[in-house]
Amino acid sequence: xxxxxxxxxxxxxxxxxIVPALAALAQSTRLDVFRLLVRHEPEGLAxxxxxRSLAIPQNTxxxxxxxxxxxxxxxxxxxxxxxxxxxxxACLRAVVLFMLRDxxxxxxxxxxxxxxxxxxxxxxxxxxxxxxx
Amino acid sequence: xxxxxxxxxxxxxxxxxIVPALAALAQSTRLDVFRLLVRHEPEGLAxxxxxRSLAIPQNTxxxxxxxxxxxxxxxxxxxxxxxxxxxxxACLRAVVLFMLRDxxxxxxxxxxxxxxxxxxxxxxxxxxxxxxx
DNA sequence: ACTATATTTCTAGTTATATCGAAATAATAG
DNA sequence: CTATTATTTCGATATAACTAGAAATATAGT
Numbered sequence: 381x382x383x384x385x386x387x388x389x390x391x392x393x394x395x396x397x398i399v400p401a402l403a404a405l406a407q408s409t410r411l412d413v414f415r416l417l418v419r420h421e422p423e424g425l426a427x428x429x430x431x432r433s434l435a436i437p438q439n440t441x442x443x444x445x446x447x448x449x450x451x452x453x454x455x456x457x458x459x460x461x462x463x464x465x466x467x468x469x470a471c472l473r474a475v476v477l478f479m480l481r482d483x484x485x486x487x488x489x490x491x492x493x494x495x496x497x498x499x500x501x502x503x504x505x506x507x508x509x510x511x512x513x
Numbered sequence: 514x515x516x517x518x519x520x521x522x523x524x525x526x527x528x529x530x531i532v533p534a535l536a537a538l539a540q541s542t543r544l545d546v547f548r549l550l551v552r553h554e555p556e557g558l559a560x561x562x563x564x565r566s567l568a569i570p571q572n573t574x575x576x577x578x579x580x581x582x583x584x585x586x587x588x589x590x591x592x593x594x595x596x597x598x599x600x601x602x603a604c605l606r607a608v609v610l611f612m613l614r615d616x617x618x619x620x621x622x623x624x625x626x627x628x629x630x631x632x633x634x635x636x637x638x639x640x641x642x643x644x645x646x
Numbered sequence: 647a648c649t650a651t652a653t654t655t656c657t658a659g660t661t662a663t664a665t666c667g668a669a670a671t672a673a674t675a676g
Numbered sequence: 677c678t679a680t681t682a683t684t685t686c687g688a689t690a691t692a693a694c695t696a697g698a699a700a701t702a703t704a705g706t
Contacts, residue, residue: 407532407536407664411532439685442684443685447663461674461680473630483605485552491631491634494609495631495635502613559652570695570697572695572696575653576694578654593704594650594652
């Protein structure tokens, strides 16, 4: 309803959702947290370990984690006394996709170099493919 | 020197530079401005036109443009009385690449779905393709 | 030099964010 | 039930961001 030309697909992120996600990452401690959690996928990391790992007081870290969580970039699940946080990689992909969708509109040549940079480390499904191409 | 494991390459963006870039985009007016400028590549758009186009006072817009500019996301060039702003797509790519580098480290399967989503609209050199698949 | 136009800088009020001590909540063990 | 551990919420302060009116700067035309 809100100025909608886009067909809503769940993996796409809309403007209203992207700003909190970018804001959540636009803070050095939170960016470090998110990167740490990405490196610890898929096991995740308890709140206390995150705080200790980055040398930030637990309550401060808790507030950062809640920002990341509200933005959808991390998820939290309780295990006993601990609350284990995990990076939400689908959300990361949605953010990236949102940013690239704009520059791709009608001009693929803009994103092509990016895909080329990315392909060496991230070529799709190297094992189940019959062959490449 | 600052905790450096990465080999510095110019197209890669470091932590210190990415936070201002994300912060610049983490504001709805500025995100709109950037998207507008991407759509107007490569001609660019004068500051006044940007302000008028988004119905924001010129001085307010000027301050937003300077944030985007400091972050390296836009460039400015004077033409007569006007100052024409352009989106810096290399910077956008560097931001995206930074975010993806982390999730690709050692696990290509994370970014592969993203590349697959991107490929239909942005496959490298689309004209030289024989046909679509 | 004067006027009109385009944009920025100055300034100030308002709002939001970051940080962290202290208190509160939640789960486990004895 | 009490003690211990893990985490969050509350509250207060400090810093930064957003907004926009008013003044300043820069360019072009007359």
